[in-house]
Amino acid sequence: MLIEINKLTMKYSTLRSHKMILNAIDLNIEANSFVAITGRSGSGKTTLLNLIGGLLKPVSGEICVNGEKITSYHEARLAEYRRKNIGYVFQTYNLMPELTVYENILLPIHLDKQKEDQKYIDQIMKTLNIEQLKDAYIDELSGGEQQRAALARAMANKPILILADEPTGNLDEENSLIVLNLLKTCQRLYNQTILLVTHDMNIAKQCDRIFIIENGSMSEAGS
Numbered sequence: 001m002l003i004e005i006n007k008l009t010m011k012y013s014t015l016r017s018h019k020m021i022l023n024a025i026d027l028n029i030e031a032n033s034f035v036a037i038t039g040r041s042g043s044g045k046t047t048l049l050n051l052i053g054g055l056l057k058p059v060s061g062e063i064c065v066n067g068e069k070i071t072s073y074h075e076a077r078l079a080e081y082r083r084k085n086i087g088y089v090f091q092t093y094n095l096m097p098e099l100t101v102y103e104n105i106l107l108p109i110h111l112d113k114q115k116e117d118q119k120y121i122d123q124i125m126k127t128l129n130i131e132q133l134k135d136a137y138i139d140e141l142s143g144g145e146q147q148r149a150a151l152a153r154a155m156a157n158k159p160i161l162i163l164a165d166e167p168t169g170n171l172d173e174e175n176s177l178i179v180l181n182l183l184k185t186c187q188r189l190y191n192q193t194i195l196l197v198t199h200d201m202n203i204a205k206q207c208d209r210i211f212i213i214e215n216g217s218m219s220e221a222g223s
């Protein structure tokens, strides 16, 4: 299993209330799978992604990713885990406007003080059809182009796991399909596992498995 989650519990406490978001959920995800996470707005999809990505600490429970028990890691080790294993893609792209497409893609590699694998980077830019945009600045790109650049950046470090939070949320149907198919191609070419948060059942249906978060519990569609 690439991801093993046991009795994961997450609540948010504010002065006024306590909100149970995930109530002792279990989840196992095999390597090389393409998994959709769906659920109503506010059900906890982003929270789950951030827990798996090591951006949040749960109240209790365990998360193991690729044999690493990340829930017992301290902050510095979590940061290293994220840099080496996780590629994040957000709905809002989060690219740096003052850098070119190519500079944005190389950013995570340089932050990790690694040297880029030029051949691999060229290959992903080609797969994502952005080679011709290499030297363009982010504000010169369309939404779909920005999302493809964000995907390339997420993949630059050769992560084993891509966490994609509504990556097609700001795109029209045509560009959503392009991004989805590119994610599938990359998953196949680079043996990645993809967790995709989406509201859109048409997108979710194209994944290998669909999980639904509802009232703190997790269920699998069709099981």
Ligand SMILES: Nc1ncnc2c1ncn2[C@@H]1O[C@H](COP(=O)(O)OP(=O)(O)OP(=O)(O)O)[C@@H](O)[C@H]1O
Residues within 6 Å of the ligand: 012, 013, 014, 019, 021, 039, 040, 041, 042, 043, 044, 045, 046, 047, 048
């Ligand atoms: N830092 C926080 N403090 C308090 N409550 C929070 C915090 N972050 C999220 N929440 C609450 O937890 C719930 C789950 O949030 P989350 O963002 O995981 O939902 P989501 O399913 O991704 O929603 P959406 O589809 O609208 O993006 C929401 O009700 C949200 O208001």
